Amino acid sequence: MTSSAPVLPVDLEAANAPIRKNSIAIRNLVKDYHTPTGTAHVLKGISFDVQAGEKIAILGRNGAGKSTLVKLVGGVERPTSGFIYRGMSMSWPIAFGGGFEPTMTGLDNIRFIARLYNQPIRETIERVDDFAELGKHLMSPVKSYSSGMRARLAFALTLAIDFDCFLIDEVISVGDQRFQRKSHEALFEKRKHCAMILISHDIGIIRSYCDRAVVLKAGRSKVFEDLDFAIQIYSAL
Amino acid sequence: MYAMGRQTTGQKLRSKARTINALLVRELMVRFGHGNIGFMWLVGEPLILTIGVMGMWTLLYGEQKHGVKIMPVVLTGYSTLTLFRHIISRYVNCFRDNAGLLFHRSVRPVDTLIARGLLETVGVLIAFFVAYIPMRLLGYFDPIYDYSLLLSAWFLFCFGISGFGMIVACICQMSETAERFVQPMLYLAIPATGSFFMVAWLPESAQKIVLLSPLVHCNEMFRAGYFGPSVATSWNGWYVVTWALVNNAIAWTLVKRTQRHIEIS
Numbered sequence: 001m002t003s004s005a006p007v008l009p010v011d012l013e014a015a016n017a018p019i020r021k022n023s024i025a026i027r028n029l030v031k032d033y034h035t036p037t038g039t040a041h042v043l044k045g046i047s048f049d050v051q052a053g054e055k056i057a058i059l060g061r062n063g064a065g066k067s068t069l070v071k072l073v074g075g076v077e078r079p080t081s082g083f084i085y086r087g088m089s090m091s092w093p094i095a096f097g098g099g100f101e102p103t104m105t106g107l108d109n110i111r112f113i114a115r116l117y118n119q120p121i122r123e124t125i126e127r128v129d130d131f132a133e134l135g136k137h138l139m140s141p142v143k144s145y146s147s148g149m150r151a152r153l154a155f156a157l158t159l160a161i162d163f164d165c166f167l168i169d170e171v172i173s174v175g176d177q178r179f180q181r182k183s184h185e186a187l188f189e190k191r192k193h194c195a196m197i198l199i200s201h202d203i204g205i206i207r208s209y210c211d212r213a214v215v216l217k218a219g220r221s222k223v224f225e226d227l228d229f230a231i232q233i234y235s236a237l
Numbered sequence: 238m239y240a241m242g243r244q245t246t247g248q249k250l251r252s253k254a255r256t257i258n259a260l261l262v263r264e265l266m267v268r269f270g271h272g273n274i275g276f277m278w279l280v281g282e283p284l285i286l287t288i289g290v291m292g293m294w295t296l297l298y299g300e301q302k303h304g305v306k307i308m309p310v311v312l313t314g315y316s317t318l319t320l321f322r323h324i325i326s327r328y329v330n331c332f333r334d335n336a337g338l339l340f341h342r343s344v345r346p347v348d349t350l351i352a353r354g355l356l357e358t359v360g361v362l363i364a365f366f367v368a369y370i371p372m373r374l375l376g377y378f379d380p381i382y383d384y385s386l387l388l389s390a391w392f393l394f395c396f397g398i399s400g401f402g403m404i405v406a407c408i409c410q411m412s413e414t415a416e417r418f419v420q421p422m423l424y425l426a427i428p429a430t431g432s433f434f435m436v437a438w439l440p441e442s443a444q445k446i447v448l449l450s451p452l453v454h455c456n457e458m459f460r461a462g463y464f465g466p467s468v469a470t471s472w473n474g475w476y477v478v479t480w481a482l483v484n485n486a487i488a489w490t491l492v493k494r495t496q497r498h499i500e501i502s
Binding site (some may be wrong): 033035074075076077078090092093096097098100101103104106111113115116117118126 | 255270271315
């Protein structure tokens with residue numbers, strides 16, 4: 001934030017783009033936080049679109065506003081101004097375990113999600129178990145899980161519901177190598193048709209899967225159709 | 238299904254009901270789990286307290302006080318007091334406890350409050366009847382005189398207290414200092430609940446003062462439903478209704494504002 005490089009201008013093209021029906025459209029998103037040291041303008045007008053099936057990368061250094069953007073796009077916090085149009089169903093941040101209740105068993109956590117998203121309970125349990133391979137552990141409280149097991153459960157839960165768009169916040173590296181391979185396959189091959197918003201520092205992943213990129217800097221954004229160019233800019237930030 | 242733009246009111250209501258139902262079951266599991274008698278504790282917790290106090294009072298004051306059987310007075314009073322204490326202490330930490338759930342877009346902070354409120358409303362009422370029925374069968378208690386009055390008093394009370402609890406929860410969300418005052422206030426508020434006395438027992442000057450408290454009206458109304466005209470009660474239903482509505486009007490406005498400012502770390 002203290003860098004002396006010029007700030008990004010407001011991306012007018014993205015801000016004024018027409019909104020399509022089956023898309024996610026983010027327009028002029030502004031988020032201020034009131035802190036003891038004064039108002040922090042974390043996001044200062046973010047605009048971009050995600051069309052059906054499209055994979056878009058969000059690139060930005062630490063402090064550029066990525067996690068705030070995730071919270072707004074995920075719907076946890078409300079923007080100070082601007083809006084998010086959700087024409088597709090969107091997942092919570094993939095593998096996010098914050099919604100777990102540690103004292104509840106894995107099964108109860110799955111049941112809760114199934115109820116919340118109106119999914120058949122037994123089928124959801126089967127799907128999650130099939131993927132997370134937790135077996136008997138599902139009957140123990142989540143607090144007794146190792147962090148790897150927790151991540152596997154969280155990942156499997158996100159995948160158990162058929163979202164049109166997945167929100168992925170830097171957590172594709174869950175579990176051991178075998179599980180990583182499995183989750184990559186589940187996400188990028190079996191769900192190739194799904195839209196994704198990918199927030200990652202892993203240039204390799206972004207290069208292999210994303211179509212476009214949004215570069216975030218000090219609360220401003222710019223959409224790049226040319227992925228390589230975006231990565232170049234990001235590396236130079 | 239996932240808040241996809243335009244929905245009919247019916248769809249919205251159904252999806253709200255589903256969310257609250259899911260939260261309710263979750264709340265039950267979190268608090269009581271599957272172990273031993275599980276969610277029967279929802280009833281068991283308030284029951285232990287009520288029965289204990291009923292026994293103690295009977296030992297201390299004998300079977301009757303001012304010509305009224307003491308046990309039903311304690312049962313009615315303690316049920317409302319338990320509800321009052323439970324709802325407020327459950328609401329205070331509600332936003333913080335459930336912040337992680339907000340990544341599920343169908344869950345709004347207010348839904349978590351509603352789920353907790355419903356659970357207490359029903360749980361403590363069941364506890365009331367679980368204590369009442371055996372005592373009735375054993376002949377210690379007279380039958381409830383007017384169920385409709387008793388239940389309207391109960392639900393009005395729950396509605397009003399829920400509004401009050403929401404206000405307290407919002408204030409605590411804004412200021413951590415306020416949270417420190419909640420437990421002492423709950424304790425100091427006990428005389429204002431009217432749980433431990435009947436208005437008719439007090440001298441007239443004191444009656445005027447306690448009848449300023451809508452909680453006293455609720456308790457008297459609840460007892461009027463229980464005892465019927467054989468025991469003197471003083472309450473004004475409209476006072477209670479007005480109080481409950483005003484509480485909720487303030488509460489919902491505040492919650493709406495607070496919801497916008499909830500941040501998760």
